[in-house]
Amino acid sequence: MATYVTLKSKTKLGCNICDRCCINRGDIKITPVNVVEISRYMNISPREFVEKYTKSLENQPLEIVIKASGKDDRCILNNETDSRCQIHPVKPMQCVTFPLIPVDLKKDIFYKQDTCNCEEQKEILVLDWLNGKNGIYVKYKKIYMEWIRFVEEIQSVWKDIDECTRGEAFDTLYFNYSEEDKDIIRSVKKNINSVKKAVRKSCR
Numbered sequence: 001m002a003t004y005v006t007l008k009s010k011t012k013l014g015c016n017i018c019d020r021c022c023i024n025r026g027d028i029k030i031t032p033v034n035v036v037e038i039s040r041y042m043n044i045s046p047r048e049f050v051e052k053y054t055k056s057l058e059n060q061p062l063e064i065v066i067k068a069s070g071k072d073d074r075c076i077l078n079n080e081t082d083s084r085c086q087i088h089p090v091k092p093m094q095c096v097t098f099p100l101i102p103v104d105l106k107k108d109i110f111y112k113q114d115t116c117n118c119e120e121q122k123e124i125l126v127l128d129w130l131n132g133k134n135g136i137y138v139k140y141k142k143i144y145m146e147w148i149r150f151v152e153e154i155q156s157v158w159k160d161i162d163e164c165t166r167g168e169a170f171d172t173l174y175f176n177y178s179e180e181d182k183d184i185i186r187s188v189k190k191n192i193n194s195v196k197k198a199v200r201k202s203c204r
Helices: 032-041 046-053 093-097 126-131 136-160 163-175 184-203
Strands: 003-006 010-013 054-056 064-066 100-104 109-112 122-125
Touching: 010 126, 032 046, 032 136, 032 163, 032 184, 046 054, 046 163, 093 100, 093 136, 100 126, 122 126, 126 136, 136 184, 163 184
Parallel strands: none
Antiparallel strands: 003 109, 010 122, 054 064, 100 109
């Protein structure tokens, strides 16, 4: 029987730091916010992070995912020795919500899938589970949704955009940040709007 929950729901969840949610996961999409935060957390440049730890999604322009490795498609940022996430405080939204699958982010409705094998599950408020100690869900939900809308809009006209603008769009969205940028969300929004203008000009 399907179980649907909202932020105000209480349900049994838990984590015993196994690696089940980090192997055979499929594509873990990340946004420019993730790229900036993770690269800073790892003390490397956004460009180095993207080139070393991510790959582009075929037929999905501007979308990148974290690379997987080995026969079990383990997330490249999961430590195989102790199963710990190497970027836990700044992990992507897809990892934040697991094992809950967003059904309607606008209304905060999730499907609870029975894929976590943690035996020490406790009843917890869904909002508390999603936010954890780092408040990722509430802090980044709006920009995450804005990114999804933006990507859908761009993908619908991608074939009409010239090659030069495509490359510049990618660089602007993922690399156009400096250490002085303290408000990452504002910087990402600024770059999204900049790319929108460039795309509209290219499609004329």
